Amino acid sequence: MALFFYRILYFLRESFKNVRYSLFLNIVSVFTIAVSLVLVGFFAFLLLNAGRFLDEVAQDLRISVYLNDDITPEQIDALALELRRKPEVEEIEVVTRAEDRRRSMALLSPMLLEGLDEQSIPAQASIEIGLKKRSLRRADIEEVDQWLRQITEVDAVDDALFGADQLRVLHAGIDLIQTAGLIVSMIILLAAVFFTFSTIKLAVYARQQEIEILRLVGATHRFIRVPFYLEGILQGLVGSLVALAILATMRNQVNSFVREVHLLNLEFELLPSHTLLLFVAGGVLLGFLGSALSISRYLRA
Amino acid sequence: MIQFYNVSKRYPNGVDALQDVTFELQEGEFAFLSGASGAGKTTLIRLILCSEKVSDGRILVAGRNTQLLRKASIPYLRRNIGVVHQDFKLLANRTVFDNIAIALEIIGLPRREIRARVHQMLELLHLENYPNELPPVLSGGEQQRVAIARALVNEPAILLADEPTGNLDPELSVDIMNLLQDVQRKGTTVLVATHDRALIERYSQRLLVLDRGALVADEKERLPA
Ligand SMILES: Nc1ncnc2c1ncn2[C@@H]1O[C@H](COP(=O)(O)OP(=O)(O)O)[C@@H](O)[C@H]1O
Numbered sequence: 001m002a003l004f005f006y007r008i009l010y011f012l013r014e015s016f017k018n019v020r021y022s023l024f025l026n027i028v029s030v031f032t033i034a035v036s037l038v039l040v041g042f043f044a045f046l047l048l049n050a051g052r053f054l055d056e057v058a059q060d061l062r063i064s065v066y067l068n069d070d071i072t073p074e075q076i077d078a079l080a081l082e083l084r085r086k087p088e089v090e091e092i093e094v095v096t097r098a099e100d101r102r103r104s105m106a107l108l109s110p111m112l113l114e115g116l117d118e119q120s121i122p123a124q125a126s127i128e129i130g131l132k133k134r135s136l137r138r139a140d141i142e143e144v145d146q147w148l149r150q151i152t153e154v155d156a157v158d159d160a161l162f163g164a165d166q167l168r169v170l171h172a173g174i175d176l177i178q179t180a181g182l183i184v185s186m187i188i189l190l191a192a193v194f195f196t197f198s199t200i201k202l203a204v205y206a207r208q209q210e211i212e213i214l215r216l217v218g219a220t221h222r223f224i225r226v227p228f229y230l231e232g233i234l235q236g237l238v239g240s241l242v243a244l245a246i247l248a249t250m251r252n253q254v255n256s257f258v259r260e261v262h263l264l265n266l267e268f269e270l271l272p273s274h275t276l277l278l279f280v281a282g283g284v285l286l287g288f289l290g291s292a293l294s295i296s297r298y299l300r301a
Numbered sequence: 302m303i304q305f306y307n308v309s310k311r312y313p314n315g316v317d318a319l320q321d322v323t324f325e326l327q328e329g330e331f332a333f334l335s336g337a338s339g340a341g342k343t344t345l346i347r348l349i350l351c352s353e354k355v356s357d358g359r360i361l362v363a364g365r366n367t368q369l370l371r372k373a374s375i376p377y378l379r380r381n382i383g384v385v386h387q388d389f390k391l392l393a394n395r396t397v398f399d400n401i402a403i404a405l406e407i408i409g410l411p412r413r414e415i416r417a418r419v420h421q422m423l424e425l426l427h428l429e430n431y432p433n434e435l436p437p438v439l440s441g442g443e444q445q446r447v448a449i450a451r452a453l454v455n456e457p458a459i460l461l462a463d464e465p466t467g468n469l470d471p472e473l474s475v476d477i478m479n480l481l482q483d484v485q486r487k488g489t490t491v492l493v494a495t496h497d498r499a500l501i502e503r504y505s506q507r508l509l510v511l512d513r514g515a516l517v518a519d520e521k522e523r524l525p526a
């Protein structure tokens with residue numbers, strides 16, 4: 001029992017010492033793991049957020065159906081009723097001419113409004129349609145596009161603005177990102193594993209003399225191995241934390257870019273919180289397996 | 302303690318490093334192993350340590366046939382054999398203290414005891430001024446003493462020293478030889494490989510002579526010059 005305790009202490013001390021002794025190799029390994037995980041995480045981020053991006057866009061997406069000035073309240077009600085029945089529609093809001101005028105006036109300064117005839121301010125009645133959040137799949141867009149076209153045919157309707165073309169492009173883009181992203185992230189994942197393993201293998205190779213000496217003084221294989229395992233685990237832990245820090249910075253950059261350049265109020269998630277743990281576990285596994293596989297080559301003979 | 306019966310060693314490249322070597326070393330005995338460079342001294346030591354496989358014949362260490370040892374038992378055999386390697390085999394990125402301590406770490410001694418024993422060895426080998434140095438900054442002679450300290454610190458039953466005075470000046474060589482004899486007097490079996498005839502001639506202990514892999518002489522009683 002006491003022996004076991006001293007061993008544990010020794011292994012821990014040894015692993016930390018090794019990190020210090022082989023600082024450069026350890027930094028290289030940590031860096032490799034971090035870079036690999038950043039690549040994997042970045043693509044996971046893209047894949048996860050591509051769908052979210054569409055949802056966010058859809059949430060803000062409102063269709064305005066502009067009505068002719070001579071439309072009667074009955075016609076408006078009928079139209080509203082028809083629109084409300086569409087499966088893709090979440091909510092509709094009728095904006096009367098008076099309401100539209102009030103909105104316009106709210107935008108103008110009181111000074112300009114002074115002495116102005118209210119009726120001279122241009123105004124147009126409209127129906128604003130909010131679409132359901134999760135109903136902007138490709139088929140939905142075509143559907144919405146089609147019934148909007150039909151509605152525009154009605155005499156009372158002046159025009160309906162939708163932007164189906166932009167949505168189609170967006171869809172195509174996101175489809176591409178998701179398919180390509182999935183393939184690329186598979187390749188990257190494999191490359192990351194390979195890259196990490198080769199680096200750790202080199203790091204262990206650089207220490208094969210140390211391994212040989214330990215064997216000559218009578219160290220058991222387990223005794224030689226365990227510090228390498230712990231070191232690999234530590235490298236994976238630090239590597240994944242570094243990767244997370246890099247990804248978080250990237251996320252913030254993307255968010256402010258989207259906000260400032262594209263004027264979209266979107267918040268991208270880094271990675272869902274339950275995958276954060278998975279991410280760190282992946283890093284630890286990468287470090288551990290890399291060390292375990294590398295060291296086993298030198299302990300076989 | 303160490304028994305060789307018709308031992309031959311041929312390296313994979315076809316070099317016959319040892320041929321039909323037979324001798325016995327009793328427990329607590331002291332012997333020199335001499336021979337020109339390339340005669341097979343280091344090979345003989347590596348065979349005892351199970352660092353190389355015997356090509357032919359039989360080696361018993363502490364009564365156990367080394368060829369029949371399970372791989373997992375080899376570390377335990379080695380813990381009973383202190384070795385001063387010709388090229389020292391020190392851990393370049395660990396301190397002198399840690400290099401000596403490693404022989405005790407692997408058997409799991411408590412830290413306190415390790416510290417006490419290592420300090421004892423540092424003093425014994427006049428290394429008390431460099432416990433925290435890394436081996437590469439030390440002179441050859443100092444590195445050699447670190448290697449000797451590591452070989453002795455766990456009080457092994459067998460001590461194998463490969464050219465232990467090769468890098469020492471004559472005065473220190475005498476010190477080291479006295480130390481090795483002390484160790485033998487405490488019951489350790491000691492085998493000292495050296496090509497230094499002058500050194501051997503100053504002592505009266507048993508002498509095994511290798512010539513191109515063959516054991517050509519085994520002088521049990523000698524008169525010091
Ligand atoms: N690992 C090896 N592979 C092939 N040949 C070796 C190896 N080690 C030693 N030899 C050869 O075996 C012979 C004996 O070498 P060695 O045991 O080192 O002699 P010594 O220690 O007496 O100088 C030499 O000819 C040497 O070149």
Ligand SMILES: [Mg+2]
Binds near residue numbers: 339342343344387463
């Ligand atoms: Mg030699």
